[in-house]
Amino acid sequence: MRFSVSEFFHLPQELVLDDFVLHILGNHHVIVENYKCIQRFSCDCIIIKGKKQKIGIRGTNLRICSFGENEIELTGNISDVTWKN
Amino acid sequence: MEELIRWLQGYIIVQIEGANFESLLRICRAHHVFLWKIGQTEKGFRVCLYKRDFLCFAGLCRKVCLRLHVLKKRGVPFLLQKIYRKLYFMILLLLMLSLLKVTQLHIWAIEIQGNEMLTEDEIMDFMTEEKIQYGMYKKEINCENIEMKMRETFPLITWVSVYMNGTKLHIDLKENALGVEKTEETPTDILSKKTGTITSILVEQGNPLVKAGDGVNPGDILVSSKIPVYDENGTAISYQETVPEATIRLQTIENYEDSLQRVYLMTQFSTNKHNYYYIELGKKRYYLNKLWQTEEKCETLCCTRQLFVLEHLYLPVFYGCETTRKVDFQYFAYTDKEMEKVLSDRLQKYILCLQEKGVQIMKKNVKISKNGSTMYMSGELEVIEDVE
Numbered sequence: 001m002r003f004s005v006s007e008f009f010h011l012p013q014e015l016v017l018d019d020f021v022l023h024i025l026g027n028h029h030v031i032v033e034n035y036k037c038i039q040r041f042s043c044d045c046i047i048i049k050g051k052k053q054k055i056g057i058r059g060t061n062l063r064i065c066s067f068g069e070n071e072i073e074l075t076g077n078i079s080d081v082t083w084k085n
Numbered sequence: 086m087e088e089l090i091r092w093l094q095g096y097i098i099v100q101i102e103g104a105n106f107e108s109l110l111r112i113c114r115a116h117h118v119f120l121w122k123i124g125q126t127e128k129g130f131r132v133c134l135y136k137r138d139f140l141c142f143a144g145l146c147r148k149v150c151l152r153l154h155v156l157k158k159r160g161v162p163f164l165l166q167k168i169y170r171k172l173y174f175m176i177l178l179l180l181m182l183s184l185l186k187v188t189q190l191h192i193w194a195i196e197i198q199g200n201e202m203l204t205e206d207e208i209m210d211f212m213t214e215e216k217i218q219y220g221m222y223k224k225e226i227n228c229e230n231i232e233m234k235m236r237e238t239f240p241l242i243t244w245v246s247v248y249m250n251g252t253k254l255h256i257d258l259k260e261n262a263l264g265v266e267k268t269e270e271t272p273t274d275i276l277s278k279k280t281g282t283i284t285s286i287l288v289e290q291g292n293p294l295v296k297a298g299d300g301v302n303p304g305d306i307l308v309s310s311k312i313p314v315y316d317e318n319g320t321a322i323s324y325q326e327t328v329p330e331a332t333i334r335l336q337t338i339e340n341y342e343d344s345l346q347r348v349y350l351m352t353q354f355s356t357n358k359h360n361y362y363y364i365e366l367g368k369k370r371y372y373l374n375k376l377w378q379t380e381e382k383c384e385t386l387c388c389t390r391q392l393f394v395l396e397h398l399y400l401p402v403f404y405g406c407e408t409t410r411k412v413d414f415q416y417f418a419y420t421d422k423e424m425e426k427v428l429s430d431r432l433q434k435y436i437l438c439l440q441e442k443g444v445q446i447m448k449k450n451v452k453i454s455k456n457g458s459t460m461y462m463s464g465e466l467e468v469i470e471d472v473e
Contacts, residue, residue, distance in 0.1 A: 037111045043125040064123035069114055 020050045024081070030057060030074040038072070046074060054084045091121075095136040095160030098122075102129035103151040112145045136162055185394070191220055194253040194391060194399035202241055202260055211238055220367075220401060223249055251397025272310035272326040277301040277472060281337030284469055291329025307333055307472060333472040338465050339439075341451060343431055347458040348418050354384060355411035365389065365403035375407075382412045421460075425453055428462040436466070445469040 021033040032048055032055065039054065040047040041064070046057045062076035101109065106129075113120060118141055122133040129152075134142055136158075146153045195212065197205050212218065215234060217226060228247040235245050235258070244259040275291070283299050291308040295301060308329040313321035361375040389405035419427065436446055451464030 037114070038107050041107055041110065041123075041125075041130075063125075064121070066119070066121040067110060067114070067123055068119055069117060 018051050020048075020053065020055060022055070022081075024078075027059075027078045028075060030078060030081070031071055032074070033071040035072060043076075048072065052085070056080070056082045056084060058082075091133075091135070092160050095158070095162035096133050097136055097139050097155055098131065098133050098157040098159070099139075099142075100126065100129055100131055100154040100156055101146065101151050102154070103149075105149050105151065106130050108149045109145060109151055112149065113142065116141055116145060118142055118145070131156070136160065185398075188400055189252060189398065190224075191222060191401075192226065192249065192252055192254045193219060193401045194393075195219070195256065196253055197256045197258070199258045200260065203239060203258075207239075208235075208256065211235065217254075226254065251393075251395070252399045253397055272328050274306045274310050275308040275329050275331060275333070275472065276303075277305045277307055277335065278303055279335065279337045281335040283307070283333060284336050285334045286331060287333075288329070288331040290327050291331060293331065301335070307331070334469055335472050336447070336467070336469045339468050341432065341435065341449075341462070341464050341466055343428055343462045345419070345424050345428055345460050345462075347424065347460070348416055351415055351417050353413040353415060355413070357410065359409045361407040361409065363405060363407060365405070367401060372407075382414070383409045384412050385409050421455075424460045428453060428460060432462060439466075439468065439470075443471060 018034070020035060023031040023033075034050065036049045036051060038046065039049045043062050044058060044060055046062055046064075048055045048057070057074060057078060058080040059076050059078040062074060062078070065073035065075050067073075110120075110123075118134060118138045120132050120134050122131070124131050143153055195209070195217075197208050200208065211234075215231065217231065226249065228249070231247045232245050235247075235256075236242055241260045242258050243261050246255075246257045248255050280302050281300070283295050283297050283301060285297050286293055286295065286307070288308055291310055292312050293308050295305070295307050301307065308331045310327055310329050311324040312327055314323045314325055316322045362373045363370050363375075364373070365371070386408045387405055388408075389403050391399055392402040392404060393399045432449075432451060436449070439446065446466060446468055448467040449464065450466075451462055454461045454463070
């Protein structure tokens, strides 16, 4: 329903759907917006919780470049990005 | 660009140890604490945060029971802190250098070398009259003028050099070894000043009017400055003036008198010495280990030195040590024998002085008499001395 409303009124989907926004650059740079909190953080695994889903990012040398209120910037050798409900 | 902004604002790199790091991140987000460069290390997690957020962050760490260690501080605010600490030192250094520069414009020491017959006091009195003293500007001193005036004032000086080196005024001089140059003398007769008998007379210049064995009185002419010029008949037609020079020995009587009081004052010094160290600035003396002035009578010996830098840069700062020892005055009384001995010793000293001057002692006839608490020694000495 929300999806239809956003499409009909041409509104930004991330605001209406209240979901993650991911920007991935290769396998070494990820920007995650609209998250709720970080559930787990280590150098080989980061789990970020959103309103409905979680994202699991696996790799090596994972680091958080910046940690703000609205977005997280991650770097490292990313091998896996998974969504969990 | 972001790095530059962060450096301008100042940031801190910290190490977090413990579990529940994710809780810390959640709380930081809720408290609007911005973090960056978060990475896992062997001991825990390394985080960068702004200086302004540090106090809040430290409180949050305590809440979630995490240990916090500050690793590095970067940025302009920390740099300024370092500079402020060094700023005081820089200001002090600048102050000292400017003070040193100002003191260099003045003369703080005067050294006189080469004087043997002229005393330093005489030369310093001359300097005072010429208004040259410690602490005056170097520009006000005219070395050539001083040299000229010194040569005019002191005939003993044959050569003088006045120059400045650092903050010291040097006066190097050379004196006439023969003494004051003799000016042309007006011819005057050699007169006798005492009553006596001529024992010997040797005339180099002049006309002798006495011979050995003659008795003379004060005022008698011994050698005349007028040498008669005779004609063919032996009549003196004129007189030639000359400066008489002669060696005349006269036997005369020298009166001697001396007295001594029975009671005399003797100073007794205490063996306890106290050393007081001081610093002198201008005319004021500041003691380092002396709290009050003693009212007791004491003898004081001061050893003062002037502070100087780099050999020739003398400063208006003096330091030294004052050695004080207590003095006690006591009255003692001589016995008769002691009084006689003292008077005899004095007579012997007087005779030795006369002998050093070339006076020959032929006979001495002295008597000791007593009047109450005073003993007197009086008499005559028969001497042979040079007539001057």
